[in-house]
Amino acid sequence: MENLEKARKFIQELESNRVKLKRSYGVGIYLFNLLKQHLESTYLNLLKEFDKLPIEKRIGILKVIKGRLSQPAYKKAVDFSHVEKKPIEKFFLPIEKVSILDQKEKKLLKALGINDLYSALWYLPVRYEDRRLNNSIKTTKPGQKVALKLRVLETGYDPSEKYPAYVKCEDGTGILYLRFRYKDQKPLYAFKKGSYIVAYGRLKEFKGEKYMVHPEVSFQEEEFGKILPFYYIRSKGEIKAISSKTRHRKIRQAIGKLLEYVKYMPEYLPEELLQKYQFPNIAESLYMAHSPQDGDEDALNSRATPFQRRLIYEELFLFQLLLQIRKRQISNLEAVKLSHPEKHTEELISTLPFKLTEAQRRVLEEIAKDLKTGKPMNRLLQGDVGSGKTVVAMAVSYAFAREGYQCAIMAPTEILAQQHYENFKRFLEPLGVKVGLLTSSVKGSARNSVYRHISAGNISVLIGTHALLQDRLEFENLAFVVIDEQHRFGVMQRREMLSKGKNLFPHCLVMSATPIPRTLALSLYGDLDISIIDQMPEGRKPVITKLIFESQMEKCISFIRSELEKGGKVYVVYPLIEGSEKVELKSATESYMLWKSLFPDRKVLLMHGRLKDQEKEAVMREFKESADILVSTTVIEVGVDVPSATVMVIESAHMFGLSQIHQLRGRVGRSERQGYCFLVVPDSLKNTDAEAIKRLRVLVQTSDGFKIAEEDLKMRGPGELLGASQSGYFGFTVASLARAEDRYLLELAKEDAKAMIEKLNHMENLKKVLAYRYKDSIDMSYIA
Structure with missing residues (x-):
C-alpha cells in the first residue's frame, strides 16, 4: 500500500506542475515499478510508452491512472458468478416481447433506435454525475462538481449583474450562492425561505464568496444519493415534446428495469483474454456501466474503470474479428477480370490536358494488378486535398467501360456528386462512355429514365449520392464501385452498394482526402489494401x-x-x-x-x-x-x-x-x-x-496532410481525422479513438483477433454475438 500512496502523491504533484512533468525523465518507468502489482496490463503498457508521448497525452494518461487508482474495488462491487446463465440468444429478444417493460417504455426505447434487449443493455451512458450527498460547502474545493443539500436563506435580483438572480443558501458549514441568468424574478418564487433543496454543479470561489452558476436544483432528493448515468438521447419525434430532465429520468427507469436480466448474460469473450487483461465478466461490466455503485466521477467520465475498459476492448476486438472475416470472405469471391486495364487507362490519360504525377501512375499500376486477378479489389486510396484521386477513379472507370462493364461512383453530398458528374462527362463522353447522375434532386421522369437506362446497360458510369442505394436501382453488369470520402459513409452502406453486383462481386475503391497515419489506417481499414498519392500535380502551389x-x-x-x-x-x-x-x-x-x-x-x-x-x-x-x-x-x-x-x-x-x-x-x-x-x-x-x-x-x-494528421493525432487524437461521425461509422458505442489508451487497446485487439480467428468455430457464444452485431455486414460461413 506504501507504493500506491507514493504513486498517488507523485501523480498529483505532476498534474499540478506541468513544468516538472516536461523536465522529468523516467516518469513512466518509475510509476510502472510502483504500480506493477496494482494495475492491469493495459495501464502498465501505457506507462512503458509514457516518456515518448507528447505532454498532453502524458497528462491524459496520468488522469486515467489516477482515476483507476482511486477505485481499486470496482470489480468486486457486484458478483453474478453464482447466477445460472441463460443462452445468449435470449438477449436478442425484440423489445416488444420484453415483459418487464410497459408499453410507454417500449415506445421510448424504440424511438431511440433500440430494438432488442441486447441493444438496450449496450445503450451505454455518455457521462456520469456524482449526486451522492457526501460533501459540504466547507470541504468542497473550488472547481469541484458536487451535490449539496442546502437550506434557502434568501433570494434576490440585480439586473445590473451578469447573473442577476441569486439564491443565498447554507448547510451548517458555510454560505453558498446559486447564481442564474434569469430574465426576471419569477423562477426565484420556487425557492421558499427556510426550505431544503439539493443543488448539483461546479463550486466556484471569488473574493472569498463561494457560488455555483446555473446548478441543477431539485426540491426532492429522489435522484440524489447515487452516481447518476446520462444517455445520449436524440431529440426527435415524440421524445422532442418531453423536457430534457424527464427524458433522462424515463430512459434511466427503463434501462434500470432491464438490468434485472443482465446477471443472466453468459460470458462470450475467451477466458484467456479475460485472464490476460484481468477484465471483469460481461454481466458485471454492463451492470456497473449503467449503475456504478461507487467511484470517482472523473474516472467514470474518462472511461478509466476496469468494467468500461473491458467493454471498450470488446467493441474493438469484435470489430477486428469482423475485418478478419471480411478479408476471408472477399478472398473466396470472384470478380470481373479485366484484360487490358493499363492499355485503356493510358488511352484516357493521353486525352487529358495535364500530366499525371508519378504517384498517380504508381497507384494506377497497383490497381491494374488487382483487376487482373479475378478476385475483388478492396482498396483504400488516400491522397491529400487536390492530389488527383478523382482522375485515378475516372481512368479506372474508363477501363471498365471500355471492356463493357458498369461503374458506380458514390459521393457524400449532392454538390460533390454534381461536380464529379460534370468532370466525368467532360472527359469520358467524348470517348463514347455514357455518364449518368442520380441524386435526390433527380425526380419524376428523369429518375425513371436513369433507372431504365442503367438496367438496360446504356449508362456505363453512374454518379450519385445515397440515392444509389435504392432498391429500385438495378445495374445490368456493375463491376466497379468508387466510394468517395470513405469516412462519410457507414460500413453497412459500403456493403449495400457492393451487393448491387449481380453475378460477380464488384471491385471496390474507397477514397479519402482525410490523411490518416498509416499505422492507424491499417488497424481501422484492415480489410482494405492501402494506396497513397503522396505527390501534388505539377504547377500546384502550396497555399x-x-x-x-x-x-x-x-x-x-x-x-x-x-x-x-x-x-x-x-x-x-x-x-x-x-x-x-x-x-x-x-x-x-x-x-x-x-x-x-x-x-x-x-x-x-x-x-x-x-x-x-x-x-x-x-x-x-x-x-x-x-x-x-x-x-x-x-x-x-x-x-x-x-x-x-x-x-x-x-x-x-x-x-x-x-x-x-x-x-x-x-x-x-x-x-x-x-x-x-x-x-x-x-x-x-x-x-x-x-x-x-x-x-x-x-x-x-x-502543407503536408500526413504530417498534419500525425500532429492532430498527437495533440487531439483521431476524432478530427475521422470526422465527427467516426464513432458511428465504425460502429463503436463506448470506444473512442481520441483516447490514447483506446488506440492502444485497438492494437492489442487487432493482434488478439488474428490469433483468435482460427479458434472462432469453437466459441459458439462469441460467434452468435459477432453475427448479431454485424448481421448485415458478414457471412459467418466464411469463418474457417
Whole structure:
C-alpha cells in the first residue's frame, strides 16, 4: 500500500506542475515499478510508452491512472458468478416481447433506435454525475462538481449583474450562492425561505464568496444519493415534446428495469483474454456501466474503470474479428477480370490536358494488378486535398467501360456528386462512355429514365449520392464501385452498394482526402489494401497560410480587396450557423451581414448545412459563376472545386481540428494562381491557450496532410481525422479513438483477433454475438 500512496502523491504533484512533468525523465518507468502489482496490463503498457508521448497525452494518461487508482474495488462491487446463465440468444429478444417493460417504455426505447434487449443493455451512458450527498460547502474545493443539500436563506435580483438572480443558501458549514441568468424574478418564487433543496454543479470561489452558476436544483432528493448515468438521447419525434430532465429520468427507469436480466448474460469473450487483461465478466461490466455503485466521477467520465475498459476492448476486438472475416470472405469471391486495364487507362490519360504525377501512375499500376486477378479489389486510396484521386477513379472507370462493364461512383453530398458528374462527362463522353447522375434532386421522369437506362446497360458510369442505394436501382453488369470520402459513409452502406453486383462481386475503391497515419489506417481499414498519392500535380502551389489575431483583421480585409480586384474569390468559414448564448463564438448567419457591409459593391452569398441540397447547389453555382464572397460553415469542406477561389478565411480557427482546416484550405489555390488561408483567432488566446496557438502554427509551417494528421493525432487524437461521425461509422458505442489508451487497446485487439480467428468455430457464444452485431455486414460461413 506504501507504493500506491507514493504513486498517488507523485501523480498529483505532476498534474499540478506541468513544468516538472516536461523536465522529468523516467516518469513512466518509475510509476510502472510502483504500480506493477496494482494495475492491469493495459495501464502498465501505457506507462512503458509514457516518456515518448507528447505532454498532453502524458497528462491524459496520468488522469486515467489516477482515476483507476482511486477505485481499486470496482470489480468486486457486484458478483453474478453464482447466477445460472441463460443462452445468449435470449438477449436478442425484440423489445416488444420484453415483459418487464410497459408499453410507454417500449415506445421510448424504440424511438431511440433500440430494438432488442441486447441493444438496450449496450445503450451505454455518455457521462456520469456524482449526486451522492457526501460533501459540504466547507470541504468542497473550488472547481469541484458536487451535490449539496442546502437550506434557502434568501433570494434576490440585480439586473445590473451578469447573473442577476441569486439564491443565498447554507448547510451548517458555510454560505453558498446559486447564481442564474434569469430574465426576471419569477423562477426565484420556487425557492421558499427556510426550505431544503439539493443543488448539483461546479463550486466556484471569488473574493472569498463561494457560488455555483446555473446548478441543477431539485426540491426532492429522489435522484440524489447515487452516481447518476446520462444517455445520449436524440431529440426527435415524440421524445422532442418531453423536457430534457424527464427524458433522462424515463430512459434511466427503463434501462434500470432491464438490468434485472443482465446477471443472466453468459460470458462470450475467451477466458484467456479475460485472464490476460484481468477484465471483469460481461454481466458485471454492463451492470456497473449503467449503475456504478461507487467511484470517482472523473474516472467514470474518462472511461478509466476496469468494467468500461473491458467493454471498450470488446467493441474493438469484435470489430477486428469482423475485418478478419471480411478479408476471408472477399478472398473466396470472384470478380470481373479485366484484360487490358493499363492499355485503356493510358488511352484516357493521353486525352487529358495535364500530366499525371508519378504517384498517380504508381497507384494506377497497383490497381491494374488487382483487376487482373479475378478476385475483388478492396482498396483504400488516400491522397491529400487536390492530389488527383478523382482522375485515378475516372481512368479506372474508363477501363471498365471500355471492356463493357458498369461503374458506380458514390459521393457524400449532392454538390460533390454534381461536380464529379460534370468532370466525368467532360472527359469520358467524348470517348463514347455514357455518364449518368442520380441524386435526390433527380425526380419524376428523369429518375425513371436513369433507372431504365442503367438496367438496360446504356449508362456505363453512374454518379450519385445515397440515392444509389435504392432498391429500385438495378445495374445490368456493375463491376466497379468508387466510394468517395470513405469516412462519410457507414460500413453497412459500403456493403449495400457492393451487393448491387449481380453475378460477380464488384471491385471496390474507397477514397479519402482525410490523411490518416498509416499505422492507424491499417488497424481501422484492415480489410482494405492501402494506396497513397503522396505527390501534388505539377504547377500546384502550396497555399500560403497565416495565423492572425482579430485585432489584425483590417490588414486581412485590405488583402481580400486586392485579391478580388485581381479576379479572385473568397471563402469565409465559421464554426456555427447561428450564435449561441452558451458559446461566445461568431456565426455564419450573423457575420454574413457584416461581410455585406464591408463589401457593398461585391456579391456576397451565405451557405450552411440547414439549406436543402438544391439550395446549396444553387448557391455554389452562383458563387462559381458570378459571386465574389461565400460566407459558410464547414459544409464546403469536402470536394468543392472553384478554381478562381484564392482566399480562405477561417474565423475562430482554434475551434477546428488541424486536419479539418487542412481540408478547408484545400478549397483555394486549385489553379495556377496562388492560394492564401488566414486563420483568425481571438486576441485573448495569446494568454489563455498557448497550446491552441502552437497547434495552429503547424498549419503555417507545413502543407503536408500526413504530417498534419500525425500532429492532430498527437495533440487531439483521431476524432478530427475521422470526422465527427467516426464513432458511428465504425460502429463503436463506448470506444473512442481520441483516447490514447483506446488506440492502444485497438492494437492489442487487432493482434488478439488474428490469433483468435482460427479458434472462432469453437466459441459458439462469441460467434452468435459477432453475427448479431454485424448481421448485415458478414457471412459467418466464411469463418474457417
